Amino acid sequence: MGSTNSTLSKIPNVEELMQETGFTPAHIVRLYDRFEALDKEKTGHLRPQDFGAINRLAMNPIGDRIIGAFFSPGQETVDFHSFVRILAHFRPADKKRPKDPSMPEPVNSRTSKLKFAFQLYDQDKDGKISRAELLQVLRSMLEMQVTEEQLESIADRTIQEADLDKDDAISFEEFRKSLEKVNIDHKMSIRFLR
């Protein structure tokens, strides 16, 4: 109640943001503090370099891709709203939410999370993960540790397994099908302690 009001009032359209993403006021405040901490020059926007300053992220093999997910094509900065919207994908799913077909899919549902993961593979956003795109991700995750042939054979095998309509690419439906047994909510969620 009282403790978060002053910070919340600093954020424009915060009600809308909470409605859209489902974060509680306390979470929004914590994320805002984090946003400000990352925005060292106090411009109100984050640039890729600000993300790059996070050491654990720089250490992550696909760190660049994750940073890229925050920036829409053509945009060079991220404001607080976009920052929160992307992070909302990783909010744990609301178990009690009734399935209302008329309402838009919540941002942290299983489908939305899978879509987000799909987009991280599918960089050119054509709706399919091509062999080249898959190879790119594999290369980032494995770099010097395996040979090019091994990478290619892994990519081939993966596409073979998942590709049901034999078009040599993985569509979103095929992606979803191949991961239907994975507990997405558990593995793609970040739980706040408070």
Added chain:
Amino acid sequence: MQGQKGQVNAMLLLGVYFTLYIQSFSYIPHSTGFSIIFNVLYLKISDYATNSVIYLCCSSLLFPGLIQREGGSMEQEMGELRRYRTQSISRGEFALSDSFYFYRKGLESIVDDQVTQRFSSEELVSWNLLTRTNHNFHYISLRLTVIWGLGVIIRYCVLFPLRITLAIIGISWLVIGTTLVGFLPNRRVKNWLSELVHLMCYRICARGLSATIQYHNKNNKPQKGGICVANHTSPIDIVILANDGCYAMVGQSHSGLMGVIQRSMVRSCPHVWFERSEMRDRHAVTSRLRAHVAAKRNLPILIFPEGTCINNTSVMMFKKGSFEIGGTIYPVAIKYDPRFGDAFWNSAKYNMVSYLLRMMTSWAIVVNVWYLPPMTRQEGEDATKFANRVKSAIAHQGGLLDMAWDGSLKRDKVKEEFKEHQQKMYSSMVVGKKARNSQEPHTESSKS
């Protein structure tokens, strides 16, 4: 509720008045016993007062971490992710879900990470009436604001001028005294006098900061010809340590006021000041320090191996240079009490002058200093391992977290090696051992 609040606010006021008394008493030299009793009393009362008022009123920021983290290793997590697959993992394959592990880790670090945390001030459980430590500032009640206002007046108008005067006296006496002593011929008298001058100046400076220091295990105090290493939180560390003994300082020679102080200090007893160009040549630095240590009559050198200021909740990686010099290492752990004032120097946020001003307008600086038993490098132990051993001892004694991260990460980016390490770990899960992979028949069409 009202009555309780009133009672507690009265306690707060009492606590504030007590600080005043303690401040005045601490200006009496050599009355350390007296001031300790008052300090303990003050601690107890203000602790109770602030805890009850603030805890009742605001929800403070308690948690050191923001999010729940899975404790599992990369292998464990990947294994869980792949459990759905019908083939066994031992074939070592790639699964589309593998990347989820990295996504999550990446996003977790965006929301909260351990390293960036260390370079900003520690958050307190209850507010100590200093706006600078209140990260979640909001208006609670008129009474609290009035008390806070009173606190501001006391700190800025009463305590601050007293402290500034003392600081000026201390520094000028340091310069004058050491220069005077420098004129004496090299004899035991000179050394004794120089020690006296140094001690007196540092004690005055410590009063100027209202520092209450408690030394533990004085029998382990650094001896002549040794090297003293300590964890670094702020430039005040030097004043804190020098209050109890004389050290030879090591550092860069500056110009301006610092340069004047440095040059006059060297006149009375040898310190080791390096030119900026010399600092880059590690070999030259090491040999000069070695020469200093070898002369057994020289004062112990004071070194801060972290290389930069950390926020006093953890100890970061020790640079191995100081541990290659040889000689006996005397570790010292310094822990500031954050309730009375935040001693951490965030050099990115504040420059030296504004930092000192903040120090002089806090309530007090309460420090615990532990002298640890001396350590020497053992047979077959390299400098890095030795540095880590000393670091663990200091962290353990001071109740700080022992972290392997490098303090220079404040400014520099993480090295490529860390990323490669992650890649290596992952590749062992995908490709498996080399033998396994070569056995698999390549029946599918190979690269186009």
